[in-house]
Amino acid sequence: MALPRRSCINLPAQALAASACCPHSSAPCRQSPHHHLPARKRCERLQIASFGATSSLRLLPQLLAAFRQAHPLVEVHIEEAVNSVVLQWLLERRVELGFVVLPDERFDSVPLIEGELVAVLPATHPLAQKTSISALDFHNQPFIRTSAGSGPRVDAFLADKGAVPNTLYRFEQLSSMMGFVAQGDALTIAARLALPAPPAGVTYRRLMPRNHRPIALAALRFDRLSPAAAAFVETTRKLRKRLVLE
Structure with missing residues (x-):
């Protein structure tokens, strides 16, 4: 399931000078309708893995709605697989963020709900x-x-x-x-x-x-995320106590 949206994340000036994109981000949009935006704004692509209906239907819609309100044009892609595959994708860096079942000490995580x-x-x-x-x-x-x-x-x-x-x-x-x-x-x-x-x-x-x-949003290292992924984690932390699950 892919949910294409684009948003521009403000990047630090030094990051712009050092690299055209982050390891987990796509290259800058070549034909974006927002090409007139200031150079400090870059288009990013965020890959998130989800392990099934609990995360895809109960968690993601609320988190994405809040994230898009703050970053209305970030391109977010969702891939769904069983939990073991999501874990493998995170280890292989195929995705930056994933919803997983805890415990798993290999990852940094934000606990969300008890299924x-x-x-x-x-x-x-x-x-x-x-x-x-x-x-x-x-x-x-x-x-x-x-x-x-x-x-x-x-x-x-x-x-x-x-x-x-x-x-x-x-x-x-x-x-x-x-x-x-x-x-x-x-x-x-x-x-x-x-x-x-x-x-x-x-x-x-x-x-x-x-x-x-326990179900959580996880990544290999929260301190090494792209700006888009870090923004999504921050949105998740702010919203997790207000998630509506019924």
Whole structure:
């Protein structure tokens, strides 16, 4: 998913003299409609990685709106992948910033929210009568696995108690998972913040023990960011306590 926008970041005069662009930034816009702007303003491109619906739908829209208000023409590109791939992209410097699941001591980070995994059940399933669901409740049950962002944590939650569901389906899209659950075909586990309000035929139940996952904006080094990336981190720090997640 790419969200092209352009904005000019004010760069220090010495940075302009030293280099035409930062390591993570694109070259100056050659045919920008803002070519008449003073030379101290440079066009920058910012690459951000997102690991799924929690960050792409819940966090990014609010953060981008605030960032664009301050820097209305910065070119921001978003790439979505599973958490392990986002981590690799950060290590390879393919992207400068990424939303990741903590803990990971290899990166500087701004913690944002505590996501929680929940059981996603057909409303008519016997387990829907319980207030909380254990890993062993899924043992031998028809199950949907996902390779989306929460997949590895779901696998770890089940494996920790030796629960082995009967995996009938493997989906990446939440919409596919929800359809099969609503039909009563299978159960699954997903990140609550990635889920919509329960549709007809579906109910959510908390897991026991509860399974939280801290989510953060991360970079290899915050003190070595391009001006655009540093500005986005600053926006995130200012906004993180005011994020609306419901």
